[in-house]
Amino acid sequence: MNDNIVSDKFKEKCTLLDNGSIMIDFNDWESISQFVYDSGFDYLMCITSYDLESDDTLGLAYNFYSTSEKKYLEIRIEFNNKEEIFSIANIWRTADWHEREAYDLMGILFKGRPDLKRILLPDDWEGHPLRKDWEEPEYYNGMPVPKDKSYWE
Amino acid sequence: MTSIVDYLLNLLSFIEIDTSLLLIFVILIPGIGLFLVMTVNAMVAVYMERKVSAFMQDRLGPMEVGLLGFKGGKKFWGGIGQTIADAIKLLTKEDIVPDNADKKLMLLAPFIIFIGAFVTFVAIPFSENLVVSDFNIGIFYIMAMSSVGVIGIILAGWSSNNKWSLYGAMRAAAQIISYEIPIGLSLLLVVIVAGSLNLGDIVQWQSNHRWFILHSPFTFIAFFIYFISVVAETNRTPFDIPEAESELVAGWMTEYSGFKWAIFFLSEYANMLIVSIVASIVFLGGWLSPLAILNIGIPEKWMFLDGPILGFFWLMIKAMFLIFVMMWFRWTFPRLRVDQLMYLCWKVFIPFALANLFFVSIWELIF
Amino acid sequence: MYKILDKSIIGADEMVLNMGPQHPSTHGVLRLKIITDGEIVSHIEPIIGYLHRCFEKHCENLSYEQIVPFTDRCDYLAAMHMGHAYSIAVEKLLDIELPQRVEYIRVIMSEFQRIASHLIAIGAFGLDVGAITPFTWTLRDRERILDLFEQVTGARLLYNYIWPGGLAHDLPPNFIRNSIDFLDYFEPQIIEYDNLLTTNKIFIERSADVGVMPKEVAINYGVTGPSLRGSGIPFDLRKNEPYSIYDKFDFDVPVGEGKMGTIGDSWDRYYVRVLEMKESIKILRQALSQIPDGDVQSAMPKKIRPKKGEVYSRYETARGDVGFYIRSDGKNIPTRLKMRSPAYCNLSVLNEISAGWMISDVITILGSLDIVLGEIDR
Numbered sequence: 001m002n003d004n005i006v007s008d009k010f011k012e013k014c015t016l017l018d019n020g021s022i023m024i025d026f027n028d029w030e031s032i033s034q035f036v037y038d039s040g041f042d043y044l045m046c047i048t049s050y051d052l053e054s055d056d057t058l059g060l061a062y063n064f065y066s067t068s069e070k071k072y073l074e075i076r077i078e079f080n081n082k083e084e085i086f087s088i089a090n091i092w093r094t095a096d097w098h099e100r101e102a103y104d105l106m107g108i109l110f111k112g113r114p115d116l117k118r119i120l121l122p123d124d125w126e127g128h129p130l131r132k133d134w135e136e137p138e139y140y141n142g143m144p145v146p147k148d149k150s151y152w153e
Numbered sequence: 154m155t156s157i158v159d160y161l162l163n164l165l166s167f168i169e170i171d172t173s174l175l176l177i178f179v180i181l182i183p184g185i186g187l188f189l190v191m192t193v194n195a196m197v198a199v200y201m202e203r204k205v206s207a208f209m210q211d212r213l214g215p216m217e218v219g220l221l222g223f224k225g226g227k228k229f230w231g232g233i234g235q236t237i238a239d240a241i242k243l244l245t246k247e248d249i250v251p252d253n254a255d256k257k258l259m260l261l262a263p264f265i266i267f268i269g270a271f272v273t274f275v276a277i278p279f280s281e282n283l284v285v286s287d288f289n290i291g292i293f294y295i296m297a298m299s300s301v302g303v304i305g306i307i308l309a310g311w312s313s314n315n316k317w318s319l320y321g322a323m324r325a326a327a328q329i330i331s332y333e334i335p336i337g338l339s340l341l342l343v344v345i346v347a348g349s350l351n352l353g354d355i356v357q358w359q360s361n362h363r364w365f366i367l368h369s370p371f372t373f374i375a376f377f378i379y380f381i382s383v384v385a386e387t388n389r390t391p392f393d394i395p396e397a398e399s400e401l402v403a404g405w406m407t408e409y410s411g412f413k414w415a416i417f418f419l420s421e422y423a424n425m426l427i428v429s430i431v432a433s434i435v436f437l438g439g440w441l442s443p444l445a446i447l448n449i450g451i452p453e454k455w456m457f458l459d460g461p462i463l464g465f466f467w468l469m470i471k472a473m474f475l476i477f478v479m480m481w482f483r484w485t486f487p488r489l490r491v492d493q494l495m496y497l498c499w500k501v502f503i504p505f506a507l508a509n510l511f512f513v514s515i516w517e518l519i520f
Numbered sequence: 521m522y523k524i525l526d527k528s529i530i531g532a533d534e535m536v537l538n539m540g541p542q543h544p545s546t547h548g549v550l551r552l553k554i555i556t557d558g559e560i561v562s563h564i565e566p567i568i569g570y571l572h573r574c575f576e577k578h579c580e581n582l583s584y585e586q587i588v589p590f591t592d593r594c595d596y597l598a599a600m601h602m603g604h605a606y607s608i609a610v611e612k613l614l615d616i617e618l619p620q621r622v623e624y625i626r627v628i629m630s631e632f633q634r635i636a637s638h639l640i641a642i643g644a645f646g647l648d649v650g651a652i653t654p655f656t657w658t659l660r661d662r663e664r665i666l667d668l669f670e671q672v673t674g675a676r677l678l679y680n681y682i683w684p685g686g687l688a689h690d691l692p693p694n695f696i697r698n699s700i701d702f703l704d705y706f707e708p709q710i711i712e713y714d715n716l717l718t719t720n721k722i723f724i725e726r727s728a729d730v731g732v733m734p735k736e737v738a739i740n741y742g743v744t745g746p747s748l749r750g751s752g753i754p755f756d757l758r759k760n761e762p763y764s765i766y767d768k769f770d771f772d773v774p775v776g777e778g779k780m781g782t783i784g785d786s787w788d789r790y791y792v793r794v795l796e797m798k799e800s801i802k803i804l805r806q807a808l809s810q811i812p813d814g815d816v817q818s819a820m821p822k823k824i825r826p827k828k829g830e831v832y833s834r835y836e837t838a839r840g841d842v843g844f845y846i847r848s849d850g851k852n853i854p855t856r857l858k859m860r861s862p863a864y865c866n867l868s869v870l871n872e873i874s875a876g877w878m879i880s881d882v883i884t885i886l887g888s889l890d891i892v893l894g895e896i897d898r
């Protein structure tokens with residue numbers, strides 16, 4: 001069951017989507033996130049980053065849950081892949097690792113947090129693999145990346 | 154008691170050489186004998202540990218390797234020759250020394266520990282006249298020489314050039330040095346009551362009175378303090394923090410492989426044997442049979458049970474039982490943390506041991 | 521409001537200790553960079569990614585049916601749970617109604633898997649603390665559960681059994697009989713583990729009051745599962761938001777009460793797992809007696825081609841709250857599949873609760889959080 005507190009308060013800034021989630025503009029995220037925390041959504045379940053295949057647009061989906069009132073909330077943000085998003089890692093500490101993963105695999109930049117570094121891939125990896133226009137590099141540190149199928153094909 | 158060295162000197166006195174040269178030759182024979190004792194003990198103890206641990210964990214242990222064609226049964230005494238196979242493997246293993254480690258100290262450390270254990274064996278009587286050298290300060294010498302091992306452990310941890318080994322060595326140093334105090338206090342108790350530091354005199358006292366452990370409630374407590382402290386001294390669980398497997402990957406022994414590790418292993422089991430024998434001699438009546446527990450009058454026919462030949466077996470049975478109890482501890486209990494270990498020594502054992510000493514003196518005065 | 525510390529500058533007294541990817545006690549390839557002052561820890565940074573196998577990128581090239589074996593390999597110690605969670609997510613997208621027999625069999629498999637996973641967690645925790653014998657005993661009992669799984673699916677560890685819309689095949693004839701025999705054998709065994717480990721004084725001294733996780737910290741860091749319930753919060757998805765047929769069964773949710781120390785310490789997290797095994801036995805007995813007949817593949821669609829949309833579905837595995845976020849474009853392969861793994865968030869709380877303890881305690885706390893690297897790195 002989704003909650004409409006956010007769309008009630010910030011009427012002009014949100015659009016309500018089909019499955020009950022709320023789409024906002026990334027510039028408003030700073031104020032809305034503080035309001036979401038204060039309304040009792042204390043449990044951030046997941047931050048998913050996704051790539052819309054058209055014109056360099058990336059998206060983030062935040063899933064919240066309120067343990068006291070047992071309600072769900074999903075907030076979506078879509079933006080150009082060069083923008084920097086306000087980081088909520090100071091409010092919900094679990095967002096720290098989720099945002100690092102979003103940066104690592106999708107290349108979304110976050111501002112307002114001290115240390116944005118890769119978490120799953122090695123530190124000297126180049127590129128962001130989960131994007132739709134990702135191509136495998138030829139070499140990584142001198143080792144050829146694509147499988148050498150000359151042995152069996 | 155006549156010691157072996159004296160006996161051999163008397164035996165060979167017909168040879169017309171200077172006594173000191175004869176002495177050198179005579180010392181070699183018990184030396185080799187002691188080395189054999191240490192190796193046989195290691196083989197038996199390792200096999201026993203593997204079987205005991207396996208049965209406690211609901212599995213069978215080594216079952217495949219046989220000895221001279223004899224493989225043992227299908228269910229129980231399977232792999233009798235396993236230890237010999239292990240020994241051969243360790244001797245032929247490659248000796249890896251880490252890059253920046255201090256080679257000379259790494260070579261020296263196992264031998265210091267070995268020397269500590271070997272030299273302690275010199276004063277331990279195995280039966281009534283079966284002692285290499287009959288010190289009249291027996292217990293004092295044993296306690297002193299068993300402390301030599303600490304230096305070896307610290308050298309091993311430092312020279313490995315590995316932070317984890319250093320942790321293990323520092324913990325071991327703190328632990329071993331602290332736990333020597335309760336050991337000393339418990340043994341001091343025995344010396345006060347028996348009146349002599351000589352081990353033979355202590356057993357003689359026990360054959361005149363009764364087994365030490367049943368002498369008074371305070372000596373009973375002293376036995377338990379002594380036994381738990383020696384478990385800590387030999388770095389066995391629950392006190393095996395220096396070689397804690399799940400934290401430090403073998404602690405101070407991590408970087409050792411092959412023959413040097415075999416010497417560490419040998420010395421650990423030799424230490425276990427030493428402390429078990431000392432505990433049996435001092436508290437449990439040594440080479441006296443169970444007939445002397447409460448000192449009821451023994452009829453003449455049964456006196457042979459107390460003699461020197463069967464005495465060896467009585468002593469070994471008691472020592473083996475204590476070694477079994479030490480192995481039992483290892484596979485039952487989790488391990489204590491370093492600060493809990495230190496707390497146990499300094500705030501529990503030492504006050505108890507001191508109070509014990511005080512009360513035993515009063516008991517001796519009254520009774 | 522909390523501040524994230526950036527501890528890249530080390531003080532003069534402090535030492536950097538590396539509990540490397542290869543270590544007997546880090547439950548997989550996990551690297552812990554510990555900054556210590558003597559033996560006291562001041563900061564831990566877990567470095568993960570050694571087992572990253574690009575699960576999410578693979579899913580963008582595989583059809584929905586083909587993803588099921590890959591979900592098994594994420595949390596390899598609780599593979600049935602992953603398959604079940606994924607199937608529930610896809611069924612939400614497709615909006616299918618399942619026959620009752622399928623639901624009952626899925627619940628039975630999940631509860632057996634929960635017992636098996638908790639057995640390893642308990643045994644490995646004892647192993648970390650130094651007690652080696654309970655580990656061999658718990659593995660011996662887990663072998664019997666794996667035998668049951670082998671009768672049903674043919675595999676011991678990675679099953680590929682729970683498919684979206686139904687199951688791979690039906691139960692073999694003697695399965696219910698064998699399961700009830702196993703449950704009768706297993707119930708007294710828990711008392712054996714309690715005697716050896718739970719009430720052991722040395723074990724209590726090692727784990728009680730160590731690594732206390734207060735309630736607010738737990739929820740803020742996203743910790744779920746037995747680690748959260750050990751801090752006193754009675755939050756179990758099977759009771760609060762029942763999925764599948766869990767609302768038909770009668771069971772309790774064990775919660776840490778601080779019996780042997782502060783509420784929320786490592787002993788509580790451990791003991792919640794022991795109690796959860798008992799609750800799973802209750803559920804299993806009820807399910808095995810009520811299982812109806814039917815056809816397990818009647819609701820399976822020929823081709824899985826959901827409509828355009830997104831779904832976020834949650835499920836309670838042995839380690840916590842797994843979430844699948846699936847975006848679909850109307851094709852037969854998902855556009856984006858994200859798996860929110862419970863151990864990922866459980867591990868992130870390690871730094872907060874182990875500051876000020878010793879290195880031996882770090883191992884204890886890590887063991888009580890019960891992580892599996894396959895799930896963290898995906």
